[in-house]
Amino acid sequence: MSSSAQVVSSSLSSSLPPRLYRRWLHPLHGMLLGAANAFFISALLCDWGYFASHEIQWKNFACWLIIGGLLVCGCALLWALVDLVRIDLDRGRRAIAFVLLLAAFVLGVIGELVHAKDAWASMPEALIVSAIVAVLAIAATTVGFSTPWPGGR
């Protein structure tokens, strides 16, 4: 892609005149979302490992992966909130991405508490919550990446 700004036609925001867009998502914002996905999906896989094998080490991994996920998800969430307030374009999509991410974060915190129950006491709830969190994070990222960010010169 060339460094010059591109003109995106107005199908995304038909009520507004065509305007300049910088890029779809700030790379760092994108990385945070991608990392949240990686953490939460890995946690889900580890939960599946414990569920299937009773090997407690999978559960220990899941506990830390969720903490990692919450850390990057929290940063992405703040970023999304700032953008939501600051940018008056495509607020609907940005709001959806924000709410999805918020839901992933809140359920992630609850999931971490569920994981803190000793041994099998966390099952099967831990697995279910991890699955919901992963789906929410993927959905938030999908919406986030398909929303244009205004910019230009």
Next chain:
Amino acid sequence: MKTAKAISVLALLVAPVIAALVVWGAAAQDSDVAQYGPDPKLPQPYRGLLPTMKIADPAAWGDRRPQAPEGFTVTAIATGLKIPRQTLVLPNGDILVAEGRGGDDPMLIPKDFIAGIIKAAGVTHVAGGNRLTLLHDKDGDGSYKEQTVFAEHLNAPYGLALVGNQLYVANQDALVRFDYRDGQTRAEGPPVKVTDLPSHMNHHWTKALTASADGRFLYVGIGSNSNITERGMLAEVDRAQIWEVDARTGAHRPYATGTRNPTALTIQPGTGRLWAVANERDEIGPDLVPDYLTSVKDGGFYGWPYSYWGQNVDTRVQPQDPKLVASAIRPDYSLGSHVAALGVAFSAPAMGAKFADGVFVGEHGSWNRQTPAGYKVVFVPFSGGRPSGPPMDFLSGFMGEDGKTRGRPVGVSLDGRGALIVADDLSNTVWRVAAARP
């Protein structure tokens, strides 16, 4: 308004899930069921989203003292110790005090980190002494003015036993022995190792100790390496057992298994039978699982981790073991849930008619229930060699009405002259509760 619609649909989808989790996660209510005796009422297991935690709020004793029944006097015979745990009254009346703090379990999950910080608020900040202190009462007036270090550089010593001229000490990683002769105030050299004890991680690190009546065998209490196998079953090899150790050779075998944390052992005078107090599992409710006092059967399995109080299966342990559960023994006597019994001693007629027959139990106190339990020394009356009634408070006032905790009882031992010696590992004091002399 597409946006508003989308958000409300999402909210409608997510909100019930969160609400359901919060309701399902609500804390359990303490009941006031008295869970004493051979047949305690056991509610259904329950654990909210957060474990119930009520941690002791330490304060200094000041002018206060623990309260004993009428006719008994309470004296602090040693203060400023370095975490006194168990005591041993020697034949000449001197008292040995084991001081230390053990355990080296790594932080495996974030919970360990947070729980560690919270629980540390309820215990002393003094560093463990890793030593034995000897208290000597020169003029026999019960004031123990002389205090010497009998042995140091030990590794979290806990259980103590004397057989003839051999003093056995259960460190957190090994059973060792010293030569001892009457009146000795300092060990003559480093100890000799009798046998190594399981010490990897050492979540429940205390190694309780007593000797058989004939002195041939030593019994060592080894606690589990977790609450309920959350560190994996490999960590539990040789754990949650009471070992019988040949005093001469160090050879050992599991005498009883499935005892989650056997924190104190003693031999019943007359019968020679081994008795134990043990601490049961946490985080399935304020009234589960009762800690217990029991005679210990040779070869007996007491449930942990698969079941509690006989055949009550703990589903937190997977895979389960129904065959082993079927063989689980019910303990003799429930002391109540979460009291954290850490000391046990048989009484004697010198303690007065009311307390002549029975056992004293030191209860360190709970963390896993809203209404604190324990934080006292109780007396369990016996008749015909068996527990015969509800426990009576013997030494209380460790947790004041103001909610402050001034002491936490650990080991108890009987002074044949008619006194109970109580180690307190919060105020780092040894208390002597003496019966009035007739």
